[in-house]
Amino acid sequence: MTTPTAPAADLFDPDLPWRRARSVALRPEPFGALVYHFGNRKLSFLKSRTLVTVVETLADHPSATATLVACGVPEAQRPAYVKALADLARSQMIERRPEEVRA
Amino acid sequence: MTAVLPSRPAAPERPTGGRLVDQFEYGLDAPICLTWELTYACNLACVHCLSSSGRRDPRELTTAEAEGVIDELQRMQVFYVNVGGGEPTVRPDFWHLLDYAIGHDVGVKFSTNGVKLDRARAEQLAATDYVDVQISLDGATAEVNDRVRGTGSFATATKALENLAEAGMKDFKVSVVVTRENVSQLDDFRTLTDRYGAQLRITRFRPSGRGADVWDQLHPTQAQQRELYAWLLANGDRVLTGDSFFHLSAYGQALPGLNLCGAGRVVCLIDPVGDVYACPFAIHEQFLAGNVRSEGGFQRVWQQSELFAELRSPQTGGACTRCAHFDACRGGCMAAKFFTGLPLDGPDPECVQGYGETALAARDLDLVKPKSHLDHSHTGPVRGQPTLLGMPAVPAASTPAPPARICDESPLAGLQLG
Numbered sequence: 001m002t003t004p005t006a007p008a009a010d011l012f013d014p015d016l017p018w019r020r021a022r023s024v025a026l027r028p029e030p031f032g033a034l035v036y037h038f039g040n041r042k043l044s045f046l047k048s049r050t051l052v053t054v055v056e057t058l059a060d061h062p063s064a065t066a067t068l069v070a071c072g073v074p075e076a077q078r079p080a081y082v083k084a085l086a087d088l089a090r091s092q093m094i095e096r097r098p099e100e101v102r103a
Numbered sequence: 104m105t106a107v108l109p110s111r112p113a114a115p116e117r118p119t120g121g122r123l124v125d126q127f128e129y130g131l132d133a134p135i136c137l138t139w140e141l142t143y144a145c146n147l148a149c150v151h152c153l154s155s156s157g158r159r160d161p162r163e164l165t166t167a168e169a170e171g172v173i174d175e176l177q178r179m180q181v182f183y184v185n186v187g188g189g190e191p192t193v194r195p196d197f198w199h200l201l202d203y204a205i206g207h208d209v210g211v212k213f214s215t216n217g218v219k220l221d222r223a224r225a226e227q228l229a230a231t232d233y234v235d236v237q238i239s240l241d242g243a244t245a246e247v248n249d250r251v252r253g254t255g256s257f258a259t260a261t262k263a264l265e266n267l268a269e270a271g272m273k274d275f276k277v278s279v280v281v282t283r284e285n286v287s288q289l290d291d292f293r294t295l296t297d298r299y300g301a302q303l304r305i306t307r308f309r310p311s312g313r314g315a316d317v318w319d320q321l322h323p324t325q326a327q328q329r330e331l332y333a334w335l336l337a338n339g340d341r342v343l344t345g346d347s348f349f350h351l352s353a354y355g356q357a358l359p360g361l362n363l364c365g366a367g368r369v370v371c372l373i374d375p376v377g378d379v380y381a382c383p384f385a386i387h388e389q390f391l392a393g394n395v396r397s398e399g400g401f402q403r404v405w406q407q408s409e410l411f412a413e414l415r416s417p418q419t420g421g422a423c424t425r426c427a428h429f430d431a432c433r434g435g436c437m438a439a440k441f442f443t444g445l446p447l448d449g450p451d452p453e454c455v456q457g458y459g460e461t462a463l464a465a466r467d468l469d470l471v472k473p474k475s476h477l478d479h480s481h482t483g484p485v486r487g488q489p490t491l492l493g494m495p496a497v498p499a500a501s502t503p504a505p506p507a508r509i510c511d512e513s514p515l516a517g518l519q520l521g
Contacts, residue, residue, distance in 0.1 A: 025180060025182070025208075027132075027133065027180040027182075028132070029131050029132055030117055030126075030129070030131075030132065031117070031119075031120075031123075031126040034131070034135065034180075036180075036182040038182075038208070038210075038233070041183070041210065041233075041235075043135065043182070045123055047120070047123065047126075048120065
């Protein structure tokens with residue numbers, strides 16, 4: 001966690017590119033989704049369908065903030081979503097995308 | 104079914120948002136996890152066995168059928184199953200099914216008395232990702248353990264723990280059912296599990312299976328429940344509980360985890376013959392939702408059974424809903440009430456506010472407590488029989504009598520332990 005290239009797990013920067021962790025599966029549920037990490041076997045829940053869309057489309061956008069905008073999350077609700085994503089980052093359900101070359 | 108279940112409004116609408124626990128009351132599209140008992144066969148004859156196991160059921164799911172269930176669990180994204188029995192490792196295809204499940208994204212946590220966990224198996228497990236092992240132990244000393252689980256069972260379990268530790272297995276568990284006789288040993292269990300680098304898991308004793316026969320004798324007293332609650336508050340972060348002690352939350356501070364009966368909502372049981380029950384502690388026709396062999400398989404049972412639909416709505420009536428602590432304990436354990444002959448919308452027999460004792464005392468003297476239609480208990484003597492019931496232990500070296508029927512033979516007859 002001390003090397004500058006490895007993002008500290010408890011520091012979630014919404015302006016960086018993120019994605020659903022590769023060893024994580026989402027199972028749709030009526031209220032949102034069940035999240036399962038095959039590596040650490042942790043189980044978590046996404047409590048809204050919008051959050052499910054956000055997590056699933058993180059990889060399509062340059063940053064988490066851009067994902068929230070694209071998913072139509074109202075500005076007033078964004079802090080709550082950022083907090084939810086920070087929790088997911090801490091439990092390794094989402095991970096930083098390696099810097100990519102953009103066309 | 105309607106007669107026994109607490110009054111609930113017809114098909115209520117699921118709320119949007121809110122607490123997860125409220126969402127869970129309405130059920131999920133697939134269980135969070137489920138218990139799958141692979142066989143009723145067992146080398147032991149524990150006095151409190153929740154599934155009255157002993158003899159193999161000839162209708163047991165075949166290897167191909169079990170693989171079919173795993174395929175279905177993979178499709179439904181059930182990410183792990185708790186495998187038990189009986190003693191699951193006495194099924195000759197146990198190791199194959201374990202690999203098959205893991206290969207199909209269904210993680211396995213299995214409970215065993217340790218009888219098959221020799222060095223080679225321990226090494227195999229240590230080399231396998233995505234498998235969890237729980238060794239059952241109901242006393243921190245042989246004296247307390249063997250009284251309920253049978254002579255020699257402490258030695259078998261600790262030998263298995265030793266093998267797992269030596270093989271470098273990580274995160275294996277010691278699984279303890281908390282009883283009147285071992286509740287004072289919780290710290291000793293911690294010492295014991297630490298010695299093997301294992302993790303302690305304690306769960307609630309329910310009056311299910313043969314457990315009903317010894318419940319009056321073995322369930323913790325009110326004073327012990329209070330001690331257990333204090334112990335859980337102090338040690339809760341370092342011990343697993345399967346969220347099974349949620350009835351204790353009515354003492355005040357909620358215990359960590361899901362404080363809700365998950366039966367038919369977020370968990371269920373598949374028994375060795377493929378019958379699906381609301382929970383592992385509810386092997387009774389009243390809680391039988393269907394069979395995985397029927398058309399539509401497990402998925403149809405989970406998603407469409409009438410019983411589960413009934414269980415998936417919040418309880419709105421009954422004495423408990425008027426109690427100030429209802430939100431904390433949610434009325435407790437359905438199976439504990441049912442098998443002690445209490446109404447399902449009333450208090451848990453171990454209600455910490457004391458309403459359970461009152462309800463037990465008020466039971467009709469002529470009441471016949473519900474009994475499961477299934478009993479696979481050994482019918483003849485078992486080596487190392489438990490002594491709790493005052494029966495003499497059968498000497499370990501005795502020559503087993505020839506079995507009267509195929510089913511009567513212990514699956515481990517002739518096996519040298521040790």
